[in-house]
Structures are given as C-alpha cells and as structure tokens.
Amino acid sequence: MKKIEIKIENANEAKTIETSPTDEFIKGLWRQNPVFVHALGMCPTLAVTNSAINALAMGLATCFVLLMSNLLVSLLRKAVPKQVRIATYILIIATFVTVVDYLIQAFSPDIHKALGAFISLIVVNCVILGRAESFASKNGVGRSILDALGMGIGFTFALLCLGTVREILGSGTLFGAAVLPAEFEHWVVMVLPGGGFLILAAWLLLFNWLKQRGTIR
C-alpha cells in the first residue's frame, strides 16, 4: 500500500492516507473524470464529438497514447532531470501520437478520414501531459498504468456522452443506424461547434448537480 503523508499545521502528529491500486483506476472514471471534473482536453471533446463513432475512436486513440506515455514516463522518471522533463514528456507523447496516426491510417482509413487533423492534435491534449507531469513522473509503473487506464476510459466515457447526444439530435442516427423517425427535423447546430458547447454545458450541469446531491446527503 502506498502512503501519502499530510502534515496538519497545528497538530503534532502527521496523518497518512493510503490509496489502493484499484482506487488509482476508479478515480479517473468518475470522481476525477478528466473532462467533467478536471475540465482538461476540451478541444477534442468539442471538436470530434459530432458523431458517436468519432467520439469512440478519438477516446480510444487518446487512451492508447495516455497509456503508453504514462508507462514510458514512469519508467524513465528517475533518469529525467527536472529541467528537461516537459520537453522529454512532449517528445514521448508526440512519438506515440505519430504511432497511433500510422496505425489508424493502416487499419481503418475510414476513421482516419473522419478524424483527420484531430489525431495529430492529441499531442496537445492536456489530459496526457497533465497525467504525465502530475502522476506518472512521481509514481511507479503499475500505478501509472492503472491511472492512465482509468483516465483514458473516463475520457472516452465523457466523449461518448457528448457524441451520442449530438449525433442523435443532429443527425437522427446512433453509430450510423437511424434511431429517430425521418420526420424529425435535425438540429443542425448539434453537429456544429456551437452544439458541442451547449451539450457539454448541459452534462457539466448534470454532473455537478449529482455531485452536490451526493455531498449534501
């Protein structure tokens, strides 16, 4: 079990909190969801969620990059001096984004066409650099992998929340299959950037309300 020491100012004794490995994984899904709680990675969240399949593909690509970069950063954490750490982390992240770009191009040209320039923009996704800097550089490989998985799945979940709603309202379909009757007038704003902001705001409202209800009870 890992121990974190917290010194309370006026107390004479230090309190320790232990976090279990499972907790590292679970926290990324809900309690510390990168999109709904940390508000990181807003750019792909708004840009590529105009359909559910795009949201899923972007989420999984980000998950892969997050996992591999957390792994490598954690492996190298003792060998990287702090003066060059950001540059080194960006180097690692950019490498894995290039790798995922080639892999998507090779195994799914359709998804590559759909995501286009946004695959390359995964490099500047704050979630990845954020986790590398605040977690992977200070923790062991096992925990870093769990953290990456939790954050990655949480990010994909957030993107899917937006993607499904935007696709249903904006195109009447879900993963390409029609779910609303043809008479339904598509809300075109939902597939435009403006719709992304509106739906994100709605979800944030819902999540914060749920959190507040939880703490009052």
Added chain:
Amino acid sequence: MPTQSTWHMYRAFAGTGLVCAVLIVVIFQFTAPIITANKTAALNRAVLLVLSEATYKQAFELNDAGLFEPTAETRIATNVVYVGYKANGELAGIAIPAQGMGYQDNIELLYGYSLSKKAVVGLNILSSRETPGLGSKIADDEAFQANFKHLTIAVSSASLGAETVEVVKATQRRESWQINAISGATVSSKAVANILSESISYWLPKILRQQDVFERYEKNRD
C-alpha cells in the same frame, strides 16, 4: 538536491529522442505497405465511382515527349490519368486525380470527365483534412456531390484555356458550370472548384489532342 549535471540532461533528452525515433521508424516500415495497399484500393474504387458507366480502367502516363502511353502505374502520380471503358469497349470517360490547397491542408480528389458529354460526371474526395462537420462535408454532402453529376466547363471560344468553375451560394445554381457551395464551408467549396479548374485547363487540351490514343489502345486489346 545537487544540480543535475549537463550530461544527465543530454542523456535523458537525446536518449529518449533516439528511442522515439527508432519506434517511429519501425511502425512506419510496418504500416507503409498496408497504407499503400489501402490507397490503391481506394483509388480503384474511386475511378469506378466517378465514371459510373465504366467497367474497367487503364492507366495512361504522360511521358516526357508529351504523349500518352499505357502504364501499369497503380498509385496516384501527377502525370497519370485513368481511362475508363464500358463493357462494349467504348470510352466511358477519363478519371483524373488532382490536388490543391484546401482550408486546412491539401485536398486530394479524383474526378471523371466524359468526352462525349463534354462535362465532369463524377467527383470523389480521396483525402482531406478539412474541419470536421463543415469542410469535411465536401466528401459526403449529397447536395454538394450532386453538383458534379453534370458539370460543364465554361470554355472561351478562342482556345482551350481559361476553363473555370463558378461557385455560387447553396441552392442558387442555375448554369451548368456553376456549383452550389456548402453553407459554412465556403473556402473548402471554392478550393474544390479551383482544383478542378486548374486540373482541367492542364489536362483537357492534352486529352482532346490525343483522344485517338485511348480509342486505339482499346481496339488493339482485342
């Protein structure tokens, strides 16, 4: 904590760089043949899409002497066009690859030109990195695609130059050389028009002068 020596910084940064470079090269080498095969398959599909009457195609390369000769070229090259033939051996049209600058990045497209109808009869976007949801609609918006079912080129009577495709606001197309732009994607729509205009003014004179080469090739096949 003592200051890290410069050697440690170089070692970390350059060492990581080396590992990353090797990783990228390995993945590139691994995926390159798959990507090329994908692009060839997409090109084959696209040729038959833009020339709806064609049943088979033959690539023709413009050699240094300015003459067309048949080639087994399967990738997109700047001097290769694809002639489509109908089942009975007649010319269905010519599929010409073209590219140019879009709103964000290069757009690669393939269009079919029918010599008998003297018009563009089909368009297929091979690759683009336009804004998702806006410029990306040039690839799949039905109203935009309908522009290219029959698009004539405004030709000046004097010579075969100065072909232009005119872009008008959506639903305002009246003439056969105009195309309806996509609302919210004006730059991407205009980019497609420019790419078409430039490509046609380059290829059409050459094709028209050597039209018999394509017909003779088909007769010699039998």
